């Protein structure tokens with residue numbers, strides 16, 4: 001079928017809305033009519049080349065929600081009409097990583113930036129002139145229709161608003177899991193969240209729900225700090241330098257048991273600064289990304305070894321898509337997880353560049369593309 005998509009033709013050029021051709025679902029695949037897609041910072045890394053894909057053009061978007069429109073051969077877990085979240089991490093349930101309880105490291109994820117369908121290693125999406133299109137993380141949610149492997153989809157209840165569900169494809173589980181799984185925040189601990197955008201606000205909620213004592217939000221944007229206080233932060237500062245003295249006072253010099261770093265553009269040389277506000281034997285969780293090809297982490301050896309600090313990288317917050325996404329949505333329904341207030345603005349597909357500019361200008365916690373008939 002012919003539809004539209006937001007494509008990148010080269011790095012550092014705006015998103016372009018182009019006609020694309022989407023193939024029929026093959027074995028183990030499903031076709032989705034998209035309703036909403038979240039605008040995560042990682043797609044901006046695609047644009048700058050910080051996250052490299054195997055080729056151009058790239059169809060962006062790696063979190064979203066929609067309705068199953070068609071199922072391919074051999075699909076047993078989904079039927080037409082099901083509501084689904086599209087998870088940027090596929091989980092097959094069968095590979096050694098999935099069996100080991102590390103579904104966020106599912107072996108299907110090894111193909112994540114290749115652009116080819118994991119089902120048969122061919123391209124499901126083409127441009128109008130027939131070139132293959134590389135979809136972000138086996139998805140490409142910046143198009144009103146998609147064909148994906150069933151491992152990338154998670155069935156959800158039909159009463160959940162699509163724009164809320166969309167954020168559960170990446171931002172919510174990544175942030176919440178960065179605190180609760182990768183960071184393993186315990187009751188009474190002191191936690192700093194560095195960067196309170198989409199992922200950071202979910203991390204902040206994870207720390208609050210886990211019973212942290214002090215939840216310290218650090219972000220240079222004043223409006224983000226005000227929002228963080230509404231989401232349950234106990235303190236907010238513009239920079240680590242500004243926060244360090246107060247953190248020392250609040251914690252009798254021990255600093256934070258957990259530091260969750262979700263800044264938009266991570267530079268490896270800054271890691272020591274974040275390790276500096278991490279307590280002895282504490283853990284600094286690195287969720288934010290930067291130029292994945294060039295940035296190297298600098299660490300002070302004495303701080304790491306003599307103070308027994310931990311540096312923990314994380315993908316998808318260590319969360320398990322098929323288990324955690326429905327659970328997070330039940331927490332939303334119970335009023336325990338505030339996803340609605342994280343959606344600052346909604347856009348049409350052709351407003352995508354405006355949406356990303358708003359993110360870079362610090363005007364959004366999360367922007368969401370809400371598809372209408374006009375976009376299809």
Ligand SMILES: NC(=O)c1ccc[n+]([C@@H]2O[C@H](COP(=O)([O-])OP(=O)(O)OC[C@H]3O[C@@H](n4cnc5c(N)ncnc54)[C@H](O)[C@@H]3O)[C@@H](O)[C@H]2O)c1
Nearest residue numbers: 041042195196197198199219263264287288289314315316
């Ligand atoms: N590891 C993963 O699995 C994973 C998943 C999703 C997103 N990410 C990454 O997480 C990062 C955040 O994504 P997002 O969508 O929340 O982005 P975002 O732009 O919404 O949020 C980033 C926040 O960091 C703040 N910030 C910038 N520089 C800072 C600094 N020096 N100190 C403190 N705060 C600073 C910004 O003001 C903003 O509020 C991105 O790098 C993204 O690619 C990683």
Ligand SMILES: [Zn+2]
Nearest residue numbers: 040042170171
């Ligand atoms: Zn993301």
Ligand SMILES: [Zn+2]
Nearest residue numbers: 092095098106
């Ligand atoms: Zn797997």
